[in-house]
Amino acid sequence: MEYLIREKVxxxxxxxxxxxxxxxxxxxxxxxxxxxxxHSDFIWQAVCPEVSAGLGIPRDPIRIAGGNGDDVWEENARIKNRKGEDVTENLKEACLNTLKMLRSVNAIGYVYMEGSPTCGVYRTTLKNKRLGHPPGLLGSLLLKEGFFLIPAVDLDSPLKWWDWRRRLHAFAWVEQQDIQTKQDLYNLWYTVKFLCQELDEPSARAVGKELASLPKGFMPSYTVDLKRKIMDILRKPSTVSRIKERLWKSYVYYKRATNQEIKDILHPEMQRNMTHITKELIEMERQAFQNGTFFSSAPILYRSEQRINKMIQS
Ligand code: SF4
Structure with missing residues (x-):
């Protein structure tokens, strides 16, 4: 197994x-x-269902009347603009075309505008602190389709982005693994186990138990089910304290394995700001990769062929 992603997500x-x-x-x-x-480590596919639906710019704001995006797909709610005009059918068609397009370019994730009745996932309004009626129309489709959903506003925070990025690469890697034997499945789990434990201890424990009690022989259906459970855990954001704790444990392991120190990495109880913590994490990632040790917080990294070749030659 290779613990790298060489193709851009x-x-x-x-x-x-x-x-x-x-x-x-x-x-x-x-x-x-x-x-x-x-940004250049990814391929971006920008979409706007409301513009694709022919609603124009500028346009009257829209809202979901009588439910949320799920209800619209189930024909139990409608989407109307401020004038009361019904734009449901146009918008549904545009969302379905958007999904088709995202699938056609092999997108596995979507960076969404929270607060939109179309792209929003956990809020469909930005008014005060209200949530509106989430998910939005496209948000509902992407949730059902199992996309890795990242709120765009989190890109403004270096630490939150680091957390999304490391989980996204692990998510993409798990999806890509071709599992042929039970041992492949165990290896996959050992690679992301510590990260999953950091994100959701009870769910990670349940996956571990399930793996330990698999019946004899290998059935491809185990893989589908377990991969789905692992990928669901990887969608969950971590917290600053858990990130710091896990970083420290990894650093202790790194020092023992390499006999080297990284001066910027601090004990979890030492006060420092988010920017400093992000720098520590990125440095740990870099040093662990260069020295061939395992950094369990970010087990899967993206490295282009060009960058790998450069490292081999140097
Ligand atoms: S939130 Fe979605 S639908 Fe609204 S403008 Fe942005 S891309 Fe378009």
Missing amino acids: VLGVSACNFGAPFRYNRKGWDRIKAIGRE
Whole structure:
């Protein structure tokens, strides 16, 4: 098994967060620039279902009347604009076409604009602290289709982005693994086990138990079910304290394995800001990769062929 992703992960992104002024009021943000050079480690596919539905820019804001995005797909709610015009059918068609397009480019994740009745996942309004009626229409489809969903606003926080990025690469890697034997399945689990334990201890324990009690022989159906459970755990964000604890444990292991120190890495109880913690994590990732040790917090890294060849030659 190789613990690297060599192909760039393809991510869909709400176009209004990719620099396009596509919101109903002609607003837009370039949130991708917040992640700096890392943006080129991914292939981005910007989409805007509301514009694809022919609603225009600027346009009347829309809302889901009588339910949420799931209810609209089940024909129990409608989408209307401020004038009361029904735009449901156009928007449904645009969302289905968006999904088809994201699938056609092999996107496994989507960076979404929270608060939108279309792209929102856990909120469909930005008014005050209200949640609206989540998920939105596209959000509902992407949740059902098992996309790795990242709120665009989290790209503004280096630590949150680091957390999303390491889980996304682990998620993509798990999905890609061709499992032929039970041992392959165990190896897959050992690779992401510590990360899963950090994210959701009870669910990780349940997966471990299930693996330990698999019946004799190998059935491909084990793989589908267990991969799905592992990928569900990998969707869950961590917390700052858990990230620091796990970083420290990995660093202790690293020091023992390599006999080397990394001066910037601090004990979990030492106060420092998020930027410093992110720097520690990135340095730990880099050093662990260079020295061939395992960094269990970020077990899967993306490295282009070019970068790997450069490392081999140097
Ligand atoms: S939130 Fe989605 S539908 Fe709304 S403007 Fe942005 S990309 Fe378009």
